[in-house]
Amino acid sequence: ETGVTQSPTHLIKTRGQQVTLRCSSQSGHNTVSWYQQALGQGPQFIFQYYREEENGRGNFPPRFSGLQFPNYSSELNVNALELDDSALYLCASSLIEGNEQYFGPGTRLTVT
């Protein structure tokens, strides 16, 4: 069984740029959720994707967007990066009817 993987591990971007983060879900899982974790804080829910559509969203502006592909992998796109976007971005996969989410190792994004 393959776990959740994310790429890249680290990323440095300049304010105003755009970034794409990638996530491969655990084998057999059809749902992907994305979270933002600021340093020393708990993760904050960004959104969830199921059947290639956004299925739930937290309090994040529209410049945070995503995609889910037929193989259930997912992308998180952030436009017009701001300094406050610097964080660890976590992807979690699950079954839509399941209760447990399994997390990837995260992507550390630094915006300068």
Added chain:
Amino acid sequence: AQTVTQSQPEMSVQEAETVTLSCTYDTSESDYYLFWYKQPPSRQMILVIRQEAYKQQNATENRFSVNFQKAAKSFSLKISDSQLGDAAMYFCAYRSARAGGTSYGKLTFGQGTILTVHP
């Protein structure tokens, strides 16, 4: 909106001893799930234990057990026979059991408790 509060920013325990991490939550829902996740320095969030609100029996997973008090909205984690590998940030999390809505599938996390294990 649901909130999760972990009032202990840091805790420490001696190896082989027992430690309890506290968590309280606020919700108007009657059906939900509660989780404890562990995040070591490697950053990978690992599920430790899960509790369904409709179950009165407290969940147990080997050395990890919870004390779930639904009326008090309290959900503490007890780690017995602590090991050096238990050192990590621990997060309490809430998930609604109600399908649908814009927050479906959302995990709401507390601020975390850093656990240090002394040899």
